[in-house]
Amino acid sequence: MRRALKASARALFGTRAGLRWLHLILGGALLMPYWLVGTVIVGPVVGAKSLFSDSLALQFGAYAIALPTAAVTALFFPLTRPLAVGLAKALCGVPAERFAEGPARSRAARLRASGWFTLHAGIGALISGATLALPPFAVSLMVLPFFPALRGRLELPHYPAWQLALFPFAGVAMLIALAGCAAAAGALLARQAPVLLGPTPADRLAAAERRATELAERNRLARELHDSVGHALSAVTLQAGAARRVLDSDPGFVREALAAIEETTRRTVGELDSVLGLLRQDDDNTTQLDGPTLDTLDGLLARSGVPVSLSADGDLAAVPAPVSREAYRIVQEGLSNALRHAGASPVTLWIALRGEELEIMMENPLPDTAPVVRPGGGRGVRGIAERAALLGGRAQAGAQGAVWLLCARLPLGGDR
Template identity: 40%
Template sequence: MPAPSLILQTLLRPLARAVTYTRWLHLVIGAIVPLAGGLVYPGLSDPGPLDWLIAAVLPVPLVAAVALIPSARRAEGLQARLMLFPGKHARVRGGTAADDAAGGISASPSASWTDRGRTALWMVFRMEAGLVAWLLSIWLLQCALVLSGVSVEEPVLGSLTPLAGARALAPLPVLALLALVVAAGRLDRRVARLLLGPSVKERMAALEDRTERLLERNRIARELHDSLGHALTLAVVQAGAARAAGDPEFTDRALATIEETGRAALEDLERVLLLLRETGRRPAGASPGLDEAARLLDSARSSGARVEAEITGTLEDLPGPVSREAYRMLQEALTNALRHAGPVPVDVRVTADDTRLRLLVANPLPEGRPPAVPGSGSGLRGIRERAALLGGQATSGVKDGTWSVDVTLPLR
């Protein structure tokens, strides 16, 4: 069994939290409307149970009408976030997901009649529960005063004369009041999550936004992989070839190619970093398109590979997204050929017509080297993902000793 000290600590811990009292205050603020209405009718001088009932019921239509205003939901949501959940204003450490206001309470205007209905239920609940909490709080305080020997002329809930003189019981109403403060605040929080929580439409919008962010992160990761991977692979191949050749003229050409490729990679890196920082600045340059494929082919040739290219169709007329993604696919396919096969003959075929774009990159496998597993590697996975996002398809594999990457993208 838990130790008595642990039980006592568990019971007293809520009383040391500032948010406990802001929740109670948030609830009793709702009593202002029925109390103000009750002063007009039926009047609150020596009120009885029926008077309190009338004061609680009469403002309901007016409160429900106010809830139909779209901004009413936003105002109630902001109040609930501020007063019902731990934050910088509360002495709470290590808050959990259940205490995350932004995750449980919406602060958006009503976008549907369902939102308006839930807001109306919330505002009526807050008014009625606030009136009950206020009455019980005042009554319990009056009970404590009467038990302590202090005379109370107008008790809110009936005569307290039978309690007079029992001084030993005076702490009980105070303890009951503290328990009421804790329980009422927790109830207020739970109902707020139920009635002011995000609607289905808002949840779908949040899910779509999160999906878009994840897709953007994946796209940026592919950009970095393809661009920097191509530049580093080309630099390694060029440096190795220059050292093996021992020819100053070839070395100069290799260094020039490494310099050009490095500059292009730095531009791509700067553009991607701008996206990651979310500074709102426009990237310095647009992503390269397939109409700049000659640069990729020249870089591959300068590394010692024999590249045969056949381009059919007008690449300048390709849709922007297709042209940019196809450039990255060609870049990754050439990088794979240089990285895994070395300076072997590479056959590139690009065919564009009115309906589709086909990209085929093939190279023979070096003798004695085991073939790669079809579809393995993050680069090939990135090619397939790029093709799928554009509604196309990409395949890769070995056939008759030749490795090929075949991509088909629709243009409509």
């Protein structure tokens, strides 16, 4: 019983109930300008001598005009929804993820926001009026039995003592009833908030498109990091290992290996700065990634750490920049895979223009033993396929007999 009483008291007078009550009073304040306009219109009709007359016809007539006026105003004011969402998040006790973000753009979203504004202001005005009127009256009832002079001043009829003893209980009952009405109205608004202020199908579609765009951009940057930094680390690891083995017997080779490591890391730091710079940019229109192209392919092959035999057919300088950048990265990842899994085995590379396509083929001998599978590895081949698919092309890689073969075809008209 005690637990039930505590739960009831918390529901009527707890922090959440108080915040929702405040939310309702704010709704009444939002309706006040429309109500004043309504009194100006209704006052002459009902013959009210003052805009603040206690005439019920004036009060409810102005209320009847204020509600549709507020609804129309909210319908054509897109910022109604974010303002309403801000209030509801703070005061209604509804999880923030259940609300829509941003102004209402679609017709359905504006209708919902208008419905919420009207409901909030309409119920809030009634609760606000009751909050202003009932407490003074209830307190008067509670003190009347103890002040005979006050009863005389109010010219009240004579009440028997047992009836006067009921007056304080009636006052307390009024206050409890007011709190109950406010709690019920607040709970109603809390239930309707996700319905009227939640995302519409158009909002969900727009959010899904934003997430897809962000995910595609994140994957693109991840591919750039994987291909550039991964290739550099593989080359540096191979060169450092070779230098360590001949450290005492071939100092000249060690110096060349250290110079190659220095050059590789210097270039990789530059590419890493470029990619990290994109991560710090807030403007989606400035996220165009300018990376190496096929024009710098000779440098890549020279510092790849593996012997490469290149056969090129066609004017590679004429390849569009977006296609050329992706082709460079595909070759770079292919070399990284060969270096990582086949060591210093020779690689044969063919690059040719075939009509409206750029064809890339790369092969290297398979190692005698199966390569060690790294935890979380395998992203390179998948990244090659993603790069080709984004340009409208295709790529595949796998064992073909005694060699590992990579083949990619990129349309020259592909753009990102």
